[in-house]
Amino acid sequence: MGAGLAGLAGAVRSVQRGAKVCLYESALRAGGRCRSFHDAKLDRTLDNGNHLLLSGNRATMDYLRTVKSLDRLVGPPRAAFPFVDLRTGERWCIRPSRGPVPWWICNRQRRIPGTTLRDYASALRLLTAGEAATVLACVGDAGVLFERFWTPLAVGALNAPVHEGAARLLGPVLKETFAKGEAYCRPRIARHGLSDAFVVPALTWLRDHGASIHLSHRLRALPSEGSRVAALDFGNTSVSIGEHDRVILAVPSWVAAMLLPDVTVPEGQSAIVNAHFLLPFCGADLFLGILGGTAQWIFFRDDVASVTVSAAGPLARKDNDALAYAIWQDVAKTLGIASGAPPPFRIIKEKRATFRQVPGNLKRRPGAATHLENVFLAGDWTNTGLPATIEGAVRSGFTAAQAALR
Ligand SMILES: Cc1cc2nc3c(=O)[nH]c(=O)nc-3n(C[C@H](O)[C@H](O)[C@H](O)COP(=O)(O)OP(=O)(O)OC[C@H]3O[C@@H](n4cnc5c(N)ncnc54)[C@H](O)[C@@H]3O)c2cc1C
Incomplete structure (x- = not known):
């Protein structure tokens, strides 16, 4: 249920594991929060929002490789993050080192202007952040590094101001990308738009592998019998759920909470x-x-x-x-x-x-399993340990598929 990236990834992984898949989506088009559209005013294909990936987003790369669209991402051959400070006119480019040892921070020419080697020790505090810590509490607001690196990274990755964002979610991002070296943090974007890279190839691959896709199907209720869901209620149609069927609910958190009131979801x-x-x-x-x-x-x-x-x-x-x-x-x-x-x-x-990726919401992210034995959850809001990103969504879909087919 739901053809955002979590639902698409769950469907792809289920097909790979031999399941017969029916994918239902309420909207006219798949993609959810990661989609393109033709804008008549500009006469261009636009994305709902810019989406930046890093080469170390391994589940996403696996998903794109499977649906044969990895080549639809573009980015520099070596990791480089250019910045400009509009107040001073300064420009600089962060170029991480090849291996896991961050030699670039030892080199005054390659460091972020105005920072000292010592400043970068704050990364260790983020890597070991407790569940209650905000980014601000973890790395402190003093210093140029906070302003020129931690703030853009944290606000971008957590979509939250630094005094609110959960530091705990940044650790895994750092570990899986910057801490592994330049090959894992090469920026990647969709060359011709999000739908062209992430959505259309997945739908084609799914159809080619026997999946059926039903757009404009809004799930209204999940009637249950005992500990199992018995049917998918789409309002004017209903699909019964057989003994061996499994449901992956990959809808936004507030929709999941409406369909399954016993599930705890993040607030805000x-x-x-x-x-x-x-x-x-x-x-x-x-x-x-x-x-x-x-x-x-x-x-x-x-x-x-x-x-x-x-x-x-x-x-x-x-x-x-x-x-x-x-x-x-x-x-x-x-x-x-x-x-x-x-x-x-x-x-x-x-x-x-x-x-809202704040400390108080971390405990409210549920895992894939639910109180119903044939219903599993996916979505960037579930407990992936990652921020709400494409990588988190794709991983949640893979995890739900694995749990459903176990
Ligand atoms: C503007 C913007 C910028 C972003 N930038 C980045 C970025 O730079 N990098 C990054 O990695 N991530 C970024 N993200 C986050 C990323 O887009 C999301 O994490 C990801 O797309 C979430 O996918 P999802 O499948 O979990 O949820 P969704 O995309 O919300 O998918 C849920 C699907 O369920 C459908 N649905 C809802 N109700 C029902 C129902 N009752 N029945 C059936 N279907 C239903 C919805 O229509 C939707 O298609 C950004 C998001 C936005 C909005």
């Missing part, structure tokens, strides 16, 4: 705002981190510059024209072009982009 959602601008030229870089402005990251795809602002609660309440104007000033400054009125733009406010 956090917004992400994306602004897409049609440029009169093609952008050169792939992406760039921005400090000292409203914009946080800019991604370039051909002649579209797309800006991400995470933890964007107050911003998401602003009027679109005012937002576009404010964000465009940052883009223009970054590109060194005249500011003023923005070019044609599209603002997308995802008010429920991720669950």
Whole structure:
């Protein structure tokens, strides 16, 4: 149930393990929070939001390899994270070292400007963070490294301000990427859009492997008999669940809570705002981190510059024209072009982009198993140990499939 990345990954893994799969999705299109659409105003294919992956996201790479779309991701051959500080005009690029030893922080030329070797010891505190710690409490707010590295990393990965974000969720991200060396933290983005890389190839692969896909099917209820779900209730149709059938519920947390009131789910959602601008030229870089402005990251795809602002609660309440104007000033400054009125733009406010990734919500993330023996949970909000990301969603789908087929 649900054809976001968790549901798609669960379906793919189930088919790989020999199961016959029926995938149901309430929307007209699959992809959930990771999707593309044609924007008539800009006459371009846009994503609902920029999605950055790292080469160390092993479950996602496995999923893409299986559905034969790994080549639809692009990124630099070596890990590089360019930044600009709009207040000072300084620019720098983080280039992690090849192996697990972070030699780059020993080299004054390669370190983030204004930081000392000692500052980087704060990484150890994040790697061992307790469940109650926020990022701010863990790494402290003093120092340039906090402002130039931990803040953009934490706000981007957790979609939460540093004084709220759960430090515990950053440890696994660091361990699986930066701590393993440059080959594991190469940035990757979808060359022609999220649907082209993550969704369409999976649907094709699933159909080619005998799965049936049912869009516009909103699950309304899960009637149960004893400890088992007995049917899928779609309102005007109902599908009975046989003795050997299993249900993977890969819907958003609030839908899961409505369908299964006994399941505990994280409380609250956090917004992400994306602004897409049609440029009169093609952008050169792939992406760039921005400090000292409203914009946080800019991604370039051909002649579209797309800006991400995470933890964007107050911003998401602003009027679109005012937002576009404010964000465009940052883009223009970054590109060194005249500011003023923005070019044609599209603002997308995802008010429920991720669950609130705060310490109090960590215990509220359920595992795959439920009190019903034939129902399993998947979704980026379940207890993956990771932040709510594509990697978390895909891993949750794999875990649910494994549990369901055990
Ligand atoms: C703007 C934005 C930027 C992001 N940036 C990044 C990033 O840079 N890197 C990264 O890794 N992650 C990023 N993410 C997070 C990533 O998109 C999500 O973690 C992931 O897509 C979640 O997938 P999911 O399958 O768990 O949930 P969803 O995508 O929400 O999928 C749930 C599916 O269930 C369907 N559904 C709902 N109700 C029902 C029902 N009753 N019956 C049937 N189907 C139902 C929904 O329509 C949906 O398709 C971003 C998210 C957003 C919104």
